[in-house]
Amino acid sequence: MRFDFYLKNIDAVEGWLTPTTAFISYFLMIHQTELGIRGNACEIGVHHGKYLIALACALAAEESALAVDLFEDQDQNIDGSGCGDRSILTRNFGHFLPPDSLVVKKANSLDLGPADITTYGMPRFFSVDGGHTEAVTCHDLRLAEQSVCPGGIVALDDILNYHWTGVLSGYARYKYNGGGLKAFALVPNKLLLSDAAFAPRYGTFMRDRFPLFAEKFGKEMLSDLIDVYGDRPDLLEMPLQKIDRLQRDLAAANEKASRMDADNAELRGQLALILHSKRYRLASKFAGLYRRVLGGG
Numbered sequence: 001m002r003f004d005f006y007l008k009n010i011d012a013v014e015g016w017l018t019p020t021t022a023f024i025s026y027f028l029m030i031h032q033t034e035l036g037i038r039g040n041a042c043e044i045g046v047h048h049g050k051y052l053i054a055l056a057c058a059l060a061a062e063e064s065a066l067a068v069d070l071f072e073d074q075d076q077n078i079d080g081s082g083c084g085d086r087s088i089l090t091r092n093f094g095h096f097l098p099p100d101s102l103v104v105k106k107a108n109s110l111d112l113g114p115a116d117i118t119t120y121g122m123p124r125f126f127s128v129d130g131g132h133t134e135a136v137t138c139h140d141l142r143l144a145e146q147s148v149c150p151g152g153i154v155a156l157d158d159i160l161n162y163h164w165t166g167v168l169s170g171y172a173r174y175k176y177n178g179g180g181l182k183a184f185a186l187v188p189n190k191l192l193l194s195d196a197a198f199a200p201r202y203g204t205f206m207r208d209r210f211p212l213f214a215e216k217f218g219k220e221m222l223s224d225l226i227d228v229y230g231d232r233p234d235l236l237e238m239p240l241q242k243i244d245r246l247q248r249d250l251a252a253a254n255e256k257a258s259r260m261d262a263d264n265a266e267l268r269g270q271l272a273l274i275l276h277s278k279r280y281r282l283a284s285k286f287a288g289l290y291r292r293v294l295g296g297g
């Protein structure tokens with residue numbers, strides 16, 4: 001399996017990505033496929049392709065990976081975040097995936113509108129990891145929102161990285177100025193967003209599918225409620241099938257426990273009704289009388 005092979009060799013590609021985030025993002029895209037959502041993977045800010053390759057592993061044959069970066073125009077990389085290199089990207093990509101599924105676009109994202117992205121087909125997964133200033137982050141989020149298909153997922157990098165405060169500032173600017181994407185989860189170093197219809201669905205999917213990574217539920221994040229998933233490099237040492245089995249076992253155990261909780265609550269309710277019923281109180285009075293008169297125990 002392509003992704004399995006990539007995960008085992010992910011350290012060979014320079015970049016900024018935890019295997020946990022690669023794993024969760026990949027399986028979110030597989031879930032999109034199961035839902036019938038089709039489209040490209042697009043990333044603004046690819047550096048050497050570390051994240052884009054993980055996403056591209058989930059693409060079907062007719063879908064493409066669109067890599068947008070300044071590449072040779074690093075003089076426009078105003079905050080010095082990474083350094084895209086087209087030849088390293090192409091070489092890395094070709095190690096793991098069919099080279100013709102990669103589309104490379106050299107551009108400053110500030111010069112792009114949605115048509116520049118959708119001309120290659122609408123993305124279903126869009127990673128925002130280019131310039132890390134407030135203005136660029138806000139612009140790229142709007143671009144992502146306007147480009148993705150219904151049910152598209154947007155991943156925003158470095159949202160809580162204290163070296164890159166422009167990202168959080170840009171996200172706040174986007175949210176408070178009409179941004180329509182809703183955040184549903186925080187995974188190591190990335191915030192995941194989708195449209196209002198799909199964000200809760202993906203939230204539920206992640207709770208079911210990644211219980212071993214789940215750490216916090218329903219946390220406030222600029223007017224959305226998100227779940228927080230932690231880094232589990234220990235788990236990712238195992239073969240993917242084993243992780244999958246463990247997660248399904250845990251999800252089944254969690255479901256059984258919540259069913260038992262619900263049954264218990266119902267039984268407690270019924271008991272309370274019985275204890276408060278006239279008939280029960282009368283019957284227990286008679287039982288006391290009976291014991292006193294006949295000297296029963």
Ligand SMILES: C[S@@+](CC[C@H](N)C(=O)[O-])C[C@H]1O[C@@H](n2cnc3c(N)ncnc32)[C@H](O)[C@@H]1O
Pocket residue numbers: 014015016017043044045046047048049050051052068069070071076077078081082083084085107108109110129130131132136
């Ligand atoms: C942090 S790196 C990306 C890391 C990459 N996503 C990974 O998986 O390792 C940021 C990238 O954004 C590019 N970049 C910076 N400003 C940009 C802009 N305004 N437009 C397009 N790309 C930009 C840089 O050249 C660099 O490759």
